[in-house]
Amino acid sequence: MIGSLRGRLLRVDEGIALIEVSGTGYEVEMPESSLNEIGKPDSEVFVYIHHSVREDAHVLYGFSDYTARALFRVLIKVSGIGPKTALAALSTFDVPSFVAAVLQEQVNSLIRIPGVGKKSAERMIVELKDRLGRFNSESPSSAAKAKNSGSQAVFDEAVSALVNLGYRESDAVRAVSQEAGDGMDTGAIVVAALKLLSKK
Known part of the structure; x- marks a missing residue:
């Protein structure tokens, strides 16, 4: 192999x-x-x-990187999640952001993955929640950033605003996950995410 x-x-x-x-x-x-x-x-x-x-x-x-491959191998073991959807998940999220979305049961974030609907997202959470602890510990600082995304509504509004500005949804999700923090409103998150995206 x-x-x-x-x-x-x-x-x-x-x-x-x-x-x-x-x-x-x-x-x-x-x-x-x-x-x-x-x-x-x-x-x-x-x-x-x-x-x-x-x-x-x-x-x-x-x-x-090795961690992304390890997460891919975990994902393809989930019922109804094949390699195509697993690749889409890793295109939409970096590893810490995906782990945070699952551990926080952020269904509305997970359904941004192409091919994943509400039921698939809920099944993903149920089947993965107990398997992702090691990924969370491998990237504590990045995962902590992703966990501080505030309310789901603010997260979604920030992503939507970036998409409306012409950014790809996958880039918007990653930027918001990395830059959002406790107590930040939508405007502050969008400004921080724009600064990150402008560096690329």
Whole structure:
């Protein structure tokens, strides 16, 4: 089984990175967050791999860090959550923000993941809540930021405001999760999130 790849990034197309290792090109499906972190075409990249063997294909899923791969492996064990939805979850949230959303039972945040409705989000919370403790402890400072998101209504309003300003919903969710703090109103969260997004 393939556990990681180090090689030259040839191209990225619709969520798939083509990585050349010793003359062989490997197509690797990756979440948007990892694709944004690994580098530009023609650069050397390193990715952690989850190697899925099916009857009709061998599929490689890649991640920029070990924790993201570990969370992906937990997610695909949830009833009704396949690799496509797990990748979408990791494209919408970073690991600490996703963990915080599950532990705080933020259904309205989780349904922002493409392919996840209210029932799927509720099932995700039930099945994952007891499994995510180690992820929470691995990133305490980031998780703490995500947990301080204030009321769900304020969180949703801030995300909606950023989307209306033209930002992608996945970027808006990540920015609000990272910047929101106790006692902050919607306007303050939006301003802080805009500062973060402007640095990208």
